Amino acid sequence: xxxxxxxxxxxxxxxxxxxxxxxxxxxxxxxxxxxxxxxxxxxxxxxxxxxxxxxxxxxxxxxxxxxxxxxxxxxxxxxxxxxxxxxxxxxxxxxxxxxxxxxxxxxxxxxxxxxxxxxxxxxxxxxxxxxxxxxxxxxxxxxxxxxxxxxxxxxxxxxxxxxxx
Numbered sequence: 654x655x656x657x658x659x660x661x662x663x664x665x666x667x668x669x670x671x672x673x674x675x676x677x678x679x680x681x682x683x684x685x686x687x688x689x690x691x692x693x694x695x696x697x698x699x700x701x702x703x704x705x706x707x708x709x710x711x712x713x714x715x716x717x718x719x720x721x722x723x724x725x726x727x728x729x730x731x732x733x734x735x736x737x738x739x740x741x742x743x744x745x746x747x748x749x750x751x752x753x754x755x756x757x758x759x760x761x762x763x764x765x766x767x768x769x770x771x772x773x774x775x776x777x778x779x780x781x782x783x784x785x786x787x788x789x790x791x792x793x794x795x796x797x798x799x800x801x802x803x804x805x806x807x808x809x810x811x812x813x814x815x816x817x818x
Contacts, residue, residue: 654712654713654714654724654725654728654730654731654732655667655670655712655713655714655715655731655732655733655734656714656715656716656721656731656732656733656734656787657716657733657734657735657736658734658736658738658741658776658779658780658783659741659745659772659775659776659779660736660740660741660742660743660744660745660748660776661734661735661736661740661741661744662734662736662744662809663714663715663734664680664682664714664758664759666714666732666734666809666813667680667712667713667714667759668759669813670712670816671712673813673816673817673818674712674816674817676710676711676712677708677710677711677712678712678713678714679705679711679712679713679714680713680714680715680759680760681702681713681714681715681716681717682715682759682760682761682764683759683760683761684701684705684761685697685698685701685715685717686760686761686764687761688761688762688763688764689763689764690764690767695719695720698717698719698720699720699723702720702723702724703723705724706723706724706726706727706728707727713728714759716783718783718786721790725790725794725798728798729797729798729799730798730799730800730801731791731794731798731799731800731801732801732803732812733787733788733791733800733801733802733803734803734809735784735802735803735804736804736805737780737804737805738776738777738779738780740805741776741779742773742776742777745768745772745773745776746768748766748768749766749767749768751766752765752766753766754766
C-alpha cells in the first residue's frame with residue numbers, strides 16, 4: 654500500500670510498481686469518489702477496501718485515514734512517500750494545469766481535476782498535522798510488515814532500481 658500527502662507521487666509510483674511486479678493497481682481516488690465529486694459513505698469505503706484487500710496480490714494507493722486500518726492489516730508492504738510540502742504543492746499545481754478541465758487517469762470519471770484552497774492547505778499542513786500520526790502507526794507495525802519511507806525522488810528511483818524491470 655502507498656500512502657503520503659497529495660502530490661507525493663503515490664499514483665505514479667503505484668502504476669510503475671504495477672507494471673514491474675505485474676500486480677493490479679487500485680487508486681482509492683477512483684474507487685471512493687463517484688462522478689461529480691461525490692464521496693462514497695464510510696461503509697461503502699470499507700466494503701470496497703475489504704474487496705481489494707481480500708485478494709492475494711494488490712497495490713492500493715491513497716490515504717483515507719478513516720479506513721486505513723483495513724489496508725494496514727492486509728498489507729505486507731507499506732510505502733510512505735514522505736516528500737517535502739513544497740514538492741507536493743508544486744506537483745498538485747502542475748497536475749491542476751496538466752489536467753485542467755479533464756479527469757486524470759487515477760480518478761473517477763466526471764471528476765475533473767480541481768485545486769482549491771482547502772486541499773492546498775491540507776497538503777501544506779500534512780507534515781505537521783498528518784505525518785506524526787502516520788509515523789506513529791508505521792512505528793507500531795510488527796515485523797511481518799515491510800515499511801519503506803521514501804523522502805525524495807532519488808530515494809524513489811533507488812527503490813525502483815532494486816526491483817525487476
